[in-house]
Amino acid sequence: MDIIKTIKISVICIVLTFSFSFTAKANYTSEEFQQSFFEIGFKGIHEALDENNIHFKQDIALPVQLPPIAFTHGFGRFSNLDGESNDKLEIDYLNKDVPQNHYKIFVQPVKYRLVFKEDLIDQRLKTNDGTEALYSTKAVRGFNLLVFNKNEFQYILSVDKRISDKVTPELLVQIADSIPKS
Template identity: 65%
Template sequence: MKIFLLCIVFTFSFSFVAKANYTSEEFQESLFEIGYKSIYDALNEGNEYFNQEIVLPVQLPPVAFTHSFGRFENPDGEVNDRYDIEYVNKDKPQNHFNITIQPVKYGIDFRDNQIDQRIKLGDGNEAIYSTKAVNGFNLLVFKKDKFQYILSVDKRISDIATSDILVEIANSIK
């Protein structure tokens, strides 16, 4: 689990040490260089690989994003196969929302001291809300179909993107 959480932290922090006056083109290119592409191109890769449709939420946090990117990762073996989506604002690094989707059988487990709250979702599944598992981000983690979803939001906007908002986003996945 520690390795996966380190990957999440790396994913969250890689693109936000941007220079001042970064143009949209430069910002996009920096993400394309590390394997990101359009959300839908990456989603199609994931759907084909898993041979199952990955369903995305229709709701997002109520903050402004300038860019959205997707990446399907399929390194050697199955353990780290996952689909990531980043929603970012190139001018406001705190406006950062991430969705990671991976097979349940390779999902992360949380220790009790990492869990702030257990929440029942609209479909009856349980979600875990954590402000402690990843430094700088709040997480809502839940299972849907054969996938584990991790919704992550930068702590600096947690007054806007609250746990209730994350639950609404989770419930928007049909």
């Protein structure tokens, strides 16, 4: 599969996943809310992380720091699609009663990273170790992204645009800096 097709498939998967977040109903019971995510392949974060680590034969380090907003649930999903180029770990933190409190982490090997067009990049930032991070408010409708490479993986940290006053680009860089070196 050529790289352009792979990137298009990855972007479509990300957009569909983000789109699902807008359909969540705030009047779900906690059990109904959880079940809706389990039905589409999510599970506990550590279980998904373990699947990913076994698949890639390398441990993925997740950020220690979270955005300073309230979450009621955390889910993980390891996507093992056709070939390694579309395989990725997805972590979602949500608040079932406050839909805009939504933070996501996507992790995939750097060799299969997504490349962003220049017109989608709002800012170029630096992490404490000097790694370049791209900040985009245009790449995915409804979400702001911080994209960077660390420990041989590409990380995409994303937050709902409606909380961008609480989760700024600088705060996302601090969260990126909280990922331990492997």
